[in-house]
Amino acid sequence: MKPLGVGIIGLKHQHPRWYQPLWQYLPEYRLVAMSDEDERFAAGENELFKLDVHTDYHDLLKRDDVDVVIIWLPHSQMPSAVEAAAQAGKHVIVEKPCAANLAGVRRIAGVAQRHPHLKISSPYCWRNHAVSSHIKQLFGEGALGNVTAFNVRLNAGGAHRYVRDNALWMLNASEGGGPMWNLAVHWLDYVHWLTGEEFTAARAFFTPPAGPPRRDIEDSAQAVLKLSSGAIVSVDVSYSITPSYPGARDIYFSARGTNGSLAWSPAWTGTEDELLIVREDRPDGARGESRKITSEAVSGYGGQMGRDWLRRFATAVLEDRPPDVSVGDMLSAAKAADMAIASARAN
Structure with missing residues (x-):
């Protein structure tokens, strides 16, 4: 089965590097691209990731080889990125707490209602x-x-x-x-x-x-x-x-x-x-x-539980099942x- 192409949105967060070792256990995924508006910082991080780099995540979302995005932006920027990803037809993993406030999480819930065919979830692993x-x-x-x-x-x-x-x-x-x-x-x-x-x-x-x-x-x-x-x-x-x-x-x-x-x-x-x-x-x-x-x-990050959460999200996408952690x-x-x-x- 063809692995899911993954795009990383946002690098100024602890988790991109902490998650990096997990991908080796997950043939369900293939990292293909990442984005951060700080071009110099992204170039430095890419010494580790070795992926295609974009400074505008909207360019990443245009890629046909990206099926799933994982969002590690500042909390206030997460709802907009979730909405843009859904409009581009991408499944979404958005780092908890998913927004800077309750209004932002409610906005994500609205996005999920408008795009019921997409999987939107958060790694409460x-x-x-x-x-x-x-x-x-x-x-x-x-x-x-x-x-x-x-x-x-x-x-x-x-x-x-x-x-x-x-x-x-x-x-x-x-x-x-x-x-x-x-x-x-x-x-x-x-x-x-x-x-x-x-x-x-x-x-x-x-x-x-x-x-x-x-x-x-x-x-x-x-x-x-x-x-x-x-x-x-x-x-x-x-x-x-x-x-x-x-x-x-x-x-x-x-x-x-x-x-x-x-x-x-x-x-x-x-x-x-x-x-x-x-x-x-x-x-x-x-x-x-x-x-x-x-x-x-x-x-x-999280060891077995981090790996297993990601694996189950891939299963939800590939088999068209509800993700374990719903937007609700x-x-x-x-x-x-x-x-x-x-x-x-x-x-």
Whole structure:
């Protein structure tokens, strides 16, 4: 089967380089071209990518050998690029959070409605982690009973990494560069995926920037959100992890219900994970279980889960199936983050 030709739109983002090792595992795709308006910067990046380079992504979109585009532009520019790509008949992977604000994500939803034959999705790839299939099964079985609470964390290295990686635009609140909009959406999507519920309310607090680089985004953000069932979701996200923290990431997920609970601290830099499961209804009396789960060793962003998300998107395109992450899902995560941001600004 002929591989899907891929065009990269936008290079001043951390992910083009982080994703690059993943493509070697994916014969479903063939990278053919990339674009960035900074010609000199693009030429330097092409020492790695070795692709055809365009300074105007509209020229890339005219190519017959591009079937799918992956958009890594500043958040505020993403909706326009999605619309242009759809008008050119291209399938679209748009990096989360997909826009700088809720209005932008709604614009993308409108594009999807006007182009139902195209696949438009965002790589919320934690759904594809090897541990996630176990968690999804437990939720499907009702193993925790009536789920009443979630606790999630995603605390990453300092904002200086956006200077290091030529993504200075991420330091601006107008671009949606803060952790509540840029990081929390990962877990907000995950909870929505597990429960099928929408978020109905939020209360949040942010801390201002501390130390360099100069920026107007929050450093730490914490929120409590309510799901339509009444369950609460506690969210802790930040750019405040110090350099010595293992893996430069503090990531955690837990869920608690009337029949038990589960907890997971993802192995961001490894392949060995442990999922703690407690169930009150186990007939053998062994109510606690520590389940060891091994992921494949895959180089590139997200490892196995990043590769598998991309593979499943290719399958959606090639077999004309709905993508795993729908535009509706993208909108649900954005709405929840937007509620939290509105609350923090009001406090």
